[in-house]
Amino acid sequence: MGRKSAKESKTPCNEPFEPLPVEIKTPATAVLLLSSPEEDILVKACEVIRTFAEKGDENKVSLLGLGALEPLCRLINHSNKLVRGNAFTALGIMATNGNVSSALKKQNAIPSIIEKLSLQEDTVLHEFATLCLASLSVDFLSRVQIFENNGLPPLISLLSSSDPDVKKNSLEIISNLVQDYKSRQAVHEFGGVPPLLELLKSEFPVIQHLALKTLRCVTADKDARGAFRNESGFEKLVDILHNKEFSDLHVEALQVVSNCLCDREAVEQIHSDGGLARLMDFVLASNIPEIQSTAVKCLTRVAQSSESCKVLHEQEAEKVLTELLSVADAGVKASACRAVAAMSVHPPSKDDFRDLGCIPAVVQLLSSENLEVREAATQTLSALTQNNQPNSLAVFEAGGHEVLVQQLDGSCPVSVASSAATLCNMAGEELIRSSILSRGGMQALAEPLKSKDPQVLISATRCVAALACDAEARAKLQRAGGLQLLVNLLQSNDREVLHGACFAVNVCASDKSSAVEMCKFGALETLQEISQSANRRNHFSDVAIISLLDSNLPVKFSLTGQLTSADIITGGFYDAGKVCSGQRVRTLEELFTEPVNQHRPIILVGPTAEGADLPEEKQTNQSESATSIKKDRGTQRKKNEEVKRDDESSAEKPRSAADDVSLQMLVKKAKEAIFPVSDETEQCAALGRLVSEAMGGAVEVEKLHEFPWVLHLSELKFQLGSNVIPIGLISKGIYCHRALLFKYLADCIEMSCTLVRGEYNRAWNQVVLFTENPSNRSLSQPRRYIVDLMHQPGALLAVGTPAALQYQTI
Secondary structure, three states: OOOOOHHHHOOOOOOOOOOOOOOOOOHHHHHHHOOOOOHHHHHHHHHHHHHHHOOOHHHHHHHHHOOOHHHHHHHOOOOOHHHHHHHHHHHHHHHOOHHHHHHHHOOOOHHHHHHOOOOOOOHHHHHHHHHHHHHHOOOHHHHHHHHHOOOHHHHHHHOOOOOHHHHHHHHHHHHHHOOOHHHHHHHHHOOOHHHHHHHHHOOOHHHHHHHHHHHHHHOOOHHHHHHHHHOOHHHHHHHHHOOHHHHHHHHHHHHHHHHHOOOHHHHHHHHHOOHHHHHHHHHHHOOOHHHHHHHHHHHHHHOOOHHHHHHHHHOOHHHHHHHHOOOOOHHHHHHHHHHHHHHOOOHHHHHHHHHOOHHHHHHHHOOOOOHHHHHHHHHHHHHHHOOOHHHHHHHHHOOHHHHHHHHOOOOOHHHHHHHHHHHHHHOOOHHHHHHHHHOOHHHHOOOHHHOOOHHHHHHHHHHHHHHOOOHHHHHHHHHOOHHHHHHHHOOOOOHHHHHHHHHHHHHHOOOHHHHHHHHHOOHHHHHHHHHOOOOOOOHHHHHHHHHHHHHOHHHHHHHHOEEOOOOOOOOOEEEOOOOOOOOOOOOHHHHHHOOOOOOOOEEEEOOOHHHOOOOHHHHHHHHHHHHHHHHHHHHHHHHOOOOOHHHHHHHOOOOOOOOOHHHHHHHHHHHHHHOOOOOHHHHHHHHHHHHHHHOOOOOOHHHHHHOOHHHHHHHHHHHHOOOEEEHHHOOOOOHHHHHHHHHHHHHHOOOOOOEEEOOOOOEEOEEEEOOOOOOOHHHOOOEEEEEOOOOOOOOEEEOOOHHHHHHHHO
């Protein structure tokens, strides 16, 4: 058999290839075919993938795993319209799965998708392109990418599409985008408000809901609200509210209304158009709690402006809100309470609420089982009673103060703060204040003073200041540990808390007991630190320091070295010596417990309050020591008849720290010697001589170094076994002892004088005398004098003269 020729075996190159039908049985095959150069194959593969993806999320994830995403993203840019459309359809359906959507972000497909949103493209393509973006726009970074690629303008254009699915998808994307501030502004700038309002007429509820949701975000922008008003947006929303068929839209519509009522201009326009009256009617007409609650929140938003409050007042909103306080739903009650609180900034509204019986209704809500209602009720009472005593009295008559005191121990910071604020507002009336205190109001405030919440602390400190008007109230706070808590709050870095604490300390420092207690806790040192701080110093801290010092004269004298004529020395005063600013002055009780040392003695003036500051053991020891001093001096008197008479008399007197009998006798002598004398100059001179005589008599300047006052005080310290020496036991005193005794005796007989500490144990007293014309002081010029108690007892040295300066500096 012969061979075939080459010509016979060759197939012609122009012979046509017969088409073969392609049967795709697996998704993997379909994915492989997405890379085919044949357009018909691509169309068929995309259709198969779409059909497979529509059957569930598992199929979508399976296609993702097979690598379908990348070729589909490539095919949406195909030149063939049908391929492009089918690719978008498959991609859009797959993108509804979260895993696919996350993977799609990495493909950087958003710019390509946005390009296909032009009006020249097919509606089907629009539908699935927007479906892709709707899935992607849930993510923040994707929203940013859509915005930066100018996705908003075409999306806003598509809101007018004839296809409801395109509208719905576009709305969903815009609704996600406007969660960001820039997009909200852009929607208004690109004319998005009118088409959004137009979509409220849609026959599809989902589109209406999405339109309202988007408008709620968009109208948070002031300019957008202006466009909303210009398009009669409020009227359209009110129409929806009055249409019972749209009851499912009412809550969202009210949320948009709430935004629109932020602006005073909008409120006035809506009011003039009758829209506000229609809204008030709607509040009462609705019987759905959620809708009522949201509607009342709209009124609360209106009431944020005092001018808008006037508009609500004209619409008699007080009556509507008072009625809502009695409804069954807790949410409505809470919303009504907040609206009442907001409207209470308008004084006429406060009065109307009282006349309408609102206050008893709110007081009743204080006992509600619902925490939100109780919280809102306390806030409402705080607002109603602020600067309004009639309302405070109405709360009192309804028994509200009793419940408010109980709520001070609550766990809700808002309720505790509002309760304290309300009690503070009410405490201006003495009757109410007394009732609050009788029910343990002051003791109950101790717990809020431990709070970490700034608003609780602010309200609690102010309430303490309002209640601490009398000694009994301050004593209750002290027993409850409240004074130390107030002192602790002086360390606060919160400006308002610090101011409140300083103010409360100032009020509580009105009596000696509280002032001493707070000084013991370091109040004075802390306040001095505050006064040195440029940032923390305030008027209240300055006043608090003055109050503490004025009520704690021993500390004032140690720190400032001066007592004015208004500073009256009483029993229990002691001179602890000069102390530097910031250094703590120890209490008398602490000083008594210290062992005898080489430092200067502490001079105690007058009996302590029933020996309260003196430990019992020390009282006994000092009493025994005083008796011993008496016996020793009696023996010395018998052996030496030349002992001065003042030494003899002082030695015969029984003395103790708790009961300085010698000092009491000096007070008696001073009264007997001074009261019969009418001339003020002679009174000062006579008292000066009496003090000098009690303290060792006159001492010549040249012999001052021979005066044995140091040895005398050392002996007393040793014999008493204490560093604290009652001033009545001192029979050899120097300038500082004599000036202190003069001040005490002068205060006892109501003679005005000061006490000034100098250097090196110097001290002196200044008196003001009208010496030229005592009978007509209006024609006399007052002059200040220093009373000589050391060298020429009773001599009056005019301040500023060489003699006075020499007395102060010798």
